[in-house]
Amino acid sequence: MADDPARPTYRREGGDTLVEIRLHDVRQLFHTLDPSPFHEKDLDENAAAYLLEACDEAGSRGPLRLVVHLPPSEAQSESARTLAQAVNNYFGYRERQLRKDLLKLLRYGGISLGIGLLFLVACLALRRELLTHPLVIDQAIVDEGLLILGWVAMWRPIEVLLYDWWPLARRRKLLRRLATIPVEVRARTD
Numbered sequence: 001m002a003d004d005p006a007r008p009t010y011r012r013e014g015g016d017t018l019v020e021i022r023l024h025d026v027r028q029l030f031h032t033l034d035p036s037p038f039h040e041k042d043l044d045e046n047a048a049a050y051l052l053e054a055c056d057e058a059g060s061r062g063p064l065r066l067v068v069h070l071p072p073s074e075a076q077s078e079s080a081r082t083l084a085q086a087v088n089n090y091f092g093y094r095e096r097q098l099r100k101d102l103l104k105l106l107r108y109g110g111i112s113l114g115i116g117l118l119f120l121v122a123c124l125a126l127r128r129e130l131l132t133h134p135l136v137i138d139q140a141i142v143d144e145g146l147l148i149l150g151w152v153a154m155w156r157p158i159e160v161l162l163y164d165w166w167p168l169a170r171r172r173k174l175l176r177r178l179a180t181i182p183v184e185v186r187a188r189t190d
Contacts (some may be wrong), residue, residue: 010058016065019054019181021047022188023070026079030086043090051087053176055181066183075187084183095175102168109160116154123150 011018013181023029026189043051058064066087070080127146130139 010054013065016063017058018065018067019051019058020069021050021066023068023074024186025171026068026070026083027079028067028068029083041086041090043087048090048094051091051178052171052174057142060173060177064177064181066181068183068185069188070185072187075185078184083185085163087181087183088179091175091181092179095172095179098168098172098175102172105160105165105168109157111159112157114188116157119153120150123147123153 011020021029029043029047031044036153068080068083074080123146127143127150130142130146
């Protein structure tokens, strides 16, 4: 089977697909203004985006491993020893936040659907009532207008419940995967 030219190839080792990063200092991965203890710090926005993209590109079939290449002195530091916990904590937190956002979106969709259905029923009832009591204006315009208005009111709730949640669920899956990714620190020789 030939490699897909559109998909970057990642090195494999022992059955794992490796996501590799070369750094001069462990702190390069983290947001510099975050005052939290090291294992609770936020990742740098660009580093987090890179890891999400790499995880997505590597695919979901096999196990992943994050390998961070550091200079020998930095590879032995306390920061390097707690790097796995810091990376997993960050993505675990982001996954929990996204789960809350997803639940809010679905709750919004459900409530909107209920309101939309009530509005649709009201439009259909008014339409039926107007059929028995003709107006001076063109009956067909009012009849079709109420029908269209009722169904248009359903557009957004249906869009939320059928389509809007998929990208969030996919991103949550990536975050969950990164929240448990094994992290290995290797000393560089270059």
